[in-house]
Amino acid sequence: MKAEQATFYGETPVNKKACPFMNKITPGSCAVYKANAPDAYYRSIKFWKTPLADCGDSRGKVCMPYTKWVQGWTQVKG
Numbered sequence: 001m002k003a004e005q006a007t008f009y010g011e012t013p014v015n016k017k018a019c020p021f022m023n024k025i026t027p028g029s030c031a032v033y034k035a036n037a038p039d040a041y042y043r044s045i046k047f048w049k050t051p052l053a054d055c056g057d058s059r060g061k062v063c064m065p066y067t068k069w070v071q072g073w074t075q076v077k078g
Helices: 002-009 016-025 039-043 066-077
Strands: none
């Protein structure tokens, strides 16, 4: 699943173990999308997170409800 998603969207997978499966789907895609890069590369990546109304941590309810986020994003991208 992660390998299919990575090759479809043209992105580095969340799990480096997807690399061999990516190469089965599209030969060479592991290197193209840096799926076999060193751990330091992976630590530098920030993955997408959908906004939540409650962050679930010490920040409390300072996070944004998804619907409000969508409205803001639509205004920006308009």
